[in-house]
Amino acid sequence: MKVFFTVLFLGLINFSATAQEFKFEEETINYGKIDKGSNGERIFVFTNVGDQPIIIKKIQSSCGCTVPKKPEKPVMPGEKGEIKVSYATNRVGGFSKSITIYSNAKNPTKVLRIKGLVNKGISLEKEKSILTDS
Incomplete structure (x- = not known):
């Protein structure tokens, strides 16, 4: 019986020593203030x-x-991966959303967040393009 528990214990140590793990460059992306209808795609890099x-x-x-x-x-050891997130910017107002990742990592669930504020006005860049296209 002692041999069984010793083998089990060594197996658990070996398993934890060869675990998968990832590190994100940022866990929250702040869109800041963006205009309604603007590009809502952002990328989490890990x-x-x-x-x-x-x-x-x-x-x-x-x-x-x-x-x-x-x-x-x-994503192989030492390599980078990307998770693309698209937020529907046709909704005016503040937002704070979570994205839950399920993986084979040591901690199998990871929560990332996006936040920001969608304005209803149009930006100066859009105004300039409207005026110069006329």
């Missing part, structure tokens, strides 16, 4: 800092106005 491939199984957003896109292939 690095696989473990010694095994990271496989993102699925990503779930807190509402339908936020659409995440996961990497299609495993």
Whole structure:
């Protein structure tokens, strides 16, 4: 019986020593103040800092106005990966949304956030293009 627990204990130590792990450059993206209808796509960049491939199984957003896109292939150790997030900027007002990542990492769930404020006015750049196109 002691041999069984010793083997089990050593197996757990070995498993934790070869765990997958990722590190995000930023865990919250602040859109700041953006105009209604502007580009709502942003990218979360991460690095696989473990010694095994990271496989993102699925990503779930807190509402339908936020659409995440996961990497299609495993991210190898030392490589960078991207998670694209598109927010529907046709909704005026402040927003704060979460994106939950499910993976094979040591901590299998990770929550990222986006926030910002969508203005209803048009920007000076849009006004300039309207005036010069006439």
